[in-house]
Amino acid sequence: MSTVIPIQTAAATGCQTAPVLVERGQREVFCGLTGIIWLHRKIQDAFFLVVGSRTCAHLIQSAAGVMIFAEPRFGTAIIDERDLAGLADANEELDRVVQQLLARRPDIKLLFLVGSCPSEVIKLDLSRAAQRLTSQYLPDVRVLNYSGSGIETTFTQGEDACLASLLPVLPRSPAPAPGAAPAQLLIVGTLADVVEDQMRKLLNGMGIAQVAFFPPRKSRAMPQVGPDTVYLLAQPFLADTARGLDAMGARRLGAPFPLGSEGTTLWLQAAAQAFGVPQARFEEVTAAPRARAEQSLGRHRTALTGKRIFFFPDSQLEIPLARFVQRELGMDLCEVGTPYLHRQQMEPELALLPANTRLSEGQDVEKQLDRCRQDQPDLVVCGLGLANPLEAEGMSTKWAIELVFTPIQGYEQAGDLANLFSRPLARKLKLVA
Numbered sequence: 001m002s003t004v005i006p007i008q009t010a011a012a013t014g015c016q017t018a019p020v021l022v023e024r025g026q027r028e029v030f031c032g033l034t035g036i037i038w039l040h041r042k043i044q045d046a047f048f049l050v051v052g053s054r055t056c057a058h059l060i061q062s063a064a065g066v067m068i069f070a071e072p073r074f075g076t077a078i079i080d081e082r083d084l085a086g087l088a089d090a091n092e093e094l095d096r097v098v099q100q101l102l103a104r105r106p107d108i109k110l111l112f113l114v115g116s117c118p119s120e121v122i123k124l125d126l127s128r129a130a131q132r133l134t135s136q137y138l139p140d141v142r143v144l145n146y147s148g149s150g151i152e153t154t155f156t157q158g159e160d161a162c163l164a165s166l167l168p169v170l171p172r173s174p175a176p177a178p179g180a181a182p183a184q185l186l187i188v189g190t191l192a193d194v195v196e197d198q199m200r201k202l203l204n205g206m207g208i209a210q211v212a213f214f215p216p217r218k219s220r221a222m223p224q225v226g227p228d229t230v231y232l233l234a235q236p237f238l239a240d241t242a243r244g245l246d247a248m249g250a251r252r253l254g255a256p257f258p259l260g261s262e263g264t265t266l267w268l269q270a271a272a273q274a275f276g277v278p279q280a281r282f283e284e285v286t287a288a289p290r291a292r293a294e295q296s297l298g299r300h301r302t303a304l305t306g307k308r309i310f311f312f313p314d315s316q317l318e319i320p321l322a323r324f325v326q327r328e329l330g331m332d333l334c335e336v337g338t339p340y341l342h343r344q345q346m347e348p349e350l351a352l353l354p355a356n357t358r359l360s361e362g363q364d365v366e367k368q369l370d371r372c373r374q375d376q377p378d379l380v381v382c383g384l385g386l387a388n389p390l391e392a393e394g395m396s397t398k399w400a401i402e403l404v405f406t407p408i409q410g411y412e413q414a415g416d417l418a419n420l421f422s423r424p425l426a427r428k429l430k431l432v433a
C-alpha cells in the first residue's frame, strides 16, 4: 500500500537537488506530427492539415492505423519537387487544397496548418497563410498553425505547440475582485473522454463546480482564461502552453501528475486545497475510487516489485512514470532519462523520487545504450527505434508511445497503467516457459 504524502511536506526532498547527467548527442525520437494522432480524436470538429512530404504523410498514416471506413480528420498537403525547387507558388497550392477540403467537409470548424521539416526548409510562412485563410473563412472556420517539425523536438511537443497556438483565440475571463477565490479550474492537456468524465465527477463531487478542459471536445467551446483561473497540468509536456497561460494571468497549481493512485490523489488534492474543500469531503469523494485503484495495483505489484527498469528519454512522461513504478509498484530505477527537465513543473515529482535516482536529460544514444547494457534491466521503456534492437539483445521493452496513446490517468486507469509494465515481463516468462 502506498501512502499519500501531503504536498507541503513533499517539498525539498527526494532527488530535487540530485545531479543530472545532461547529454546533447544523437537522439532517437519521433517528431511532433505524432501528436495529431490523439489530438484529432479529442477536438471533434478540427482538422489537421500537415504541410509536408510523403514521409510525413506516411508517418501519420502508419502511426494512426489505416482508417478505411472513417473520414479522417487529418491529411497531408504534399510539398513536391516543384515546390522544393521554388518552381511553384506553394501558397497558391495551399489555398487551393484548403478550399477543396473545406468545400467537401463542412463539419470542419477549426483547421490547423501543421508545419513540417519540408515546409520549414522552403520557409513557407504558415502563420501568414493561417491569417489569410482565417480572414477568408471566418466565421465558419478558424485557421491556425503550429509546427510539428522533427528538427530538435520530441514527439509530445506537437501537442504543446498545438495548444499554445490556441491560446491567443481563447476568450478572456473578467478580473476577479481582490482576494476572491478562483472562479474556475482548468485541466490542461489531452485526456481521453472517459478519463475527463471521471475527473469532472470527482471534482464536482468535492464542490468544485466550474471545471473546464483544454483542449475542449468542440472548438466552439473554448474555455475562458484569466486571473480568475487556476489550472492543473494533466500532461507533463506542456511547457510552452503553461508559460502562455501564466502570461494570461492564470495560476498553475503545482502537483504530481495524475498517474497511479498516489499521483491522482495528490493531483486532486492540489485542486481541493485551492478551492478550500474540507479534508473530510475530499476523503469521502476519493475513498472508493482510491480503494479500487489500490486493489487493481496489488496484482501487478507482486509481479513487478524488485524488478529493475530503465527509461530512455522519449515522451517526457518518464519522471512521473518512474515515480509511479517505484513508489506504487516497488520497481527499482536504473536510469530515468527525459528529453527535457522542466524543473519548475517537475518539482513535486522529483520530491517523491529516491535521492540517489540517476536522472539524465537529453540523449547521446550510443552512450546511453552502453549504460543500459551494463545495467541489464528487467524492463526498458524506449522509443520504437530502440525497442527492436534491445529485444534482439534479450531485453524486455515497452514502447513509450503506447503510454501516451493509452488512457492511463486517474484512479480507474491505475491498473491498466501497471499492466503496461507487467505485460512485457509476463510475455517473456511465457516465451521462456
Ligand code: SF4
Binding pocket: 031, 032, 033, 052, 053, 055, 056, 057, 059, 115, 116, 117, 118, 148, 149, 150, 151
Ligand atoms: S521528421 Fe520531419 S520530414 Fe520526418 S515525418 Fe516528421 S516532419 Fe515529416
